[in-house]
Amino acid sequence: MFPLSPKRLEDVKNVTNQNQEEVWKMKIELFSAECRLCERTLGILEENFPNFEIDVHRASECKDGSCCALAEQYGVRAVPSLVVDGKVVLVGLPDEHDIKLLSTLL
Secondary structure (H helix, E strand, C coil), rough: ECCHHHHHHHHHHCCCCCHHHCCCCCEEEEEECCCHHHHHHHHHHHHHHCCCEEEEHHHCCCCCCCCHHHHHHCCCCCCCHHHHHHEEEEEEEHHHHHHHHHHHHH
């Protein structure tokens, strides 16, 4: 797992450092292989951030390769990967520390 780093959070904060209305428009995406780890990650995110819509890119739903192209564009190299406004902010199963850091961002 690649934990959230202050640099990753700062990159995303710089992108989303607008007024509160614009922050609610953040694009939150999760790249998933639909394994237990990925599904557990989605559950943790939905439980801790119920007010946010998470766009899940599931491997089984990607028939035309568009998800792969999007993952490459964002620099996703492993799953599960959480992307906020085009920046990878979390790779792997989030722990309590990651959730606290994410809550400062989201």
